[in-house]
Amino acid sequence: MRKASPKSAPARAADPSLESLFDVHEATLPNGLQVRLLPNHLAPVVSLYTFFNVGSRNERPGITGISHLFEHMMFNGAKKYGPKMFDKTLEANGGSSNAYTSHDMTVYYDDFASDALETVLDLESDRMRSLRISQDMLTSEREVVKEERRVRMDNDIGGMMDEELGTLVYKAHAYRWPVIGWMADIEAISREDCQTYFRTYYAPNNAMLYIAGDIDPKKTLALVRRYYGDIPRGPAPLPVINAEPEQRGERRSTVRHPAQSPAVMIGYRGPSAKDEDTLALDVAQYVLTKGEGSRLTRSLVYEQKLAVGVGLDWSWRIDPGTILFFLELKPDSDPQKAEAALYAELEKLARDGITERELQKALNNLRSDHLRELGTNNGRAHAMGNYEALLGDWRHVLTLPSAYAAITSEKVKAAAAKYLIPERRSVVTLLPAPSEA
């Protein structure tokens, strides 16, 4: 085990008030499992995160949604702890667990009383070593996931628009399909598919472990070695190819659905998380929609009264992601007018940039939000894992505020001029259709 060394930190300076919170110990087991340990004795609780480098990005047509379906299967029994025993054992020891799948990764976490640490390591290592995928469990879990798809996508306007937008923005990349997958694929995924998936992506060499909270790092690492040390490496996963062709013009689609109001969702093709422009776009996001005084909220909601709400989501991804705008409109709104007002603001941003005060305001808020995220063990463990998965090093937790501080109005302007242009744009308009009574 080595204590985290600032020498290997990214080029930026670490935020001093953060550095004191991150006394991280790190290690790599011979089987490739990477371990990060962060003690914090404020409360007798611990959060453990396991990040697997697999998400819908690693799928192909025919098995879309398998990463997510498989995420469910990880709770359904292994060699030592059989069906239903994972949750039962964990809860009976004062813990709880959940997981999520994104385009890029699959993430499991446990929050628990600190004296349950060894039990949790036993449970987690058991399923990484020896998951058992039974046909019965797969059949039943498939139904659960179908209900999840119905509630998130088929019966949800935001979900159906997002799904449509994905197919417009991406033509070749796996970001084209929703993380939850197409219904027909969820139906068709087989036990063999799951087994292959497990062997390939859930091996220790494709995983990272983060433990934050009321722990002794030395003893904890000894336990991790004892429970995970004998899990064999898996084959190296195939690299994901980004074959996405250049976009040559605006793409549009209309969704008709019984709804009260029209709505508009707009996606611009952005850079990847590692790209410097990502930080400039974060600043742009804050200037445009963070807070009541942000540009789009003030203009579209309060001054022009064209929208009930304006949302902007710039989510970091491994491969180039989507800068996504959402306009919630009123029943009698003209979606084209609202769209035009949005574009006018984006053009202004690309033409004039932002003021020094707006820049400082965005930096202040990025820092506050960053600190808030780090207020819990769960938040700290997750943040470390997320930055490591997307950027390659957990130390970005420490250096992010100073990385943002290097952003200038010029950089924001340049990023807006580069990305927020019609040629990179895809638009989904929801138009109310009469209800099929």
Add this chain to the structure above:
Amino acid sequence: MASRKSLTPKSTPRRAAKKAPSRAKKPAATKAAPTSRPLVFPELHESTTSSGLKVVAAERGPLPMVSMRLVIRAGSSTDPAGKHGIADFAARLLRRGTRRMTAEAIDEAVEFVGASLGVGVGEDTLSVAITTPAEHFSQMLEVMGQLVMEPTFPESEVADARERALAQFANDLDEPSVIADRAMVRALWGDHPYGHDVSGSTKTVSTFTRDDAVRFHQERLGPKVAMLVVVGSVDPKKVAQAAEKSFAGWTGGPDAPMVIPALNRVVGAGRVVVVDKPDQTQSQVRLGGPGYRMGHEDYFPSTAMNVALGGGFTSRLMNEVRVNRGLTYSIGCWFDAMNAAGIFALSTFTKTESTREIIDVSLGEITKVRDSGIKPGELRDAQTYMSGLYPLRTETNESIAHSIADIRLNGLGDDWVVKFRDRLRAVTPKQVAAVARKYCFAEAPAVVVLGKADAVKKQLRGLGPITVVPASEYE
């Protein structure tokens, strides 16, 4: 990366967050093992401003942040008849202009420094909350004082807010779970002060004028029914001084909180409301009956029982409905304990064809617990589960500020958090059996189903008299 609230599902969790009570904090979680260390809860420092506002301060690091929360007993249960939603409506307008600052100036003052301002209304309280970098604490408290003491409710802001609220009610009709919840509130509470949506309805909000907001402010907001809680890296002495300065001369409002009656019987007991939404391929299902007020002696046994029945991921409901039958993605039941009364309710959804099956299986599980309680081992597991996780509630300044407000508002006693795990561990199977008999639908529950009425109505025969209403009924 800053936290980002996504509008669309970017990631899909394995399991939906269990349905948490909409107002009260979620009953805690804890570890029964004797090795578990005592909880660290910061020392509370109390003071009262010359205007009569109670202030509770707790110093806490290490993050250089401060959370402040002004809680006023002016929740939606104080809304007058015909003006349901006025507390929420007026609260949203507090930040849209004061005697000294325009809406833009308030936004700029708060948002520039990286603070966040939230105004929220629940059944019992109106709250103004600000989380700020510690160095801007005094300035932010000063803004908070202005918001509650001298809002101006500009005419044009009132008109715009009304229009936005009406659009929101319309758009809510496209949110199946929101409408199902709204229908359930009505089915449970009827005309009780807790029986309307916090934000009112199209019918009431469309009548709101500036005068309504001004009257609400004068009559309902005042220091005698308010309390300021401040938690974070700031010296309590400094908090007392800053509060004195920021709330000097605050007058108005009632001398004491309004008395809200208890709930004797849910109005929709034994009845079925089908909310028709023909485009759905799924039914949202709600079942509910009476519960208890916050601070009631049944709290701990009921909380333990609920974990076993429908709280944790290994609960009986989760096991039977989701794991064994694959009928849903999410199911849970909970007690919602408010200041004067409460309810016990179940929430889930399933594909249209299995609507009746999910209701029958759920009711079957609840009946089993009512008839036989839970096994001693189940109780022990539930106690350990909640005890283990309970300390998570003491992790952030915000959650501690919440706890302090809850404790004081509901008379729970300042040792509530520290003693919570002991009290939970002391619950016996006999106590659980008693509360199960009382709350597990001893009387037939109110049933709400939102979905394709044509297809579900015939499935629901025998559950009680059925009323079919269009979703627009809940706009």
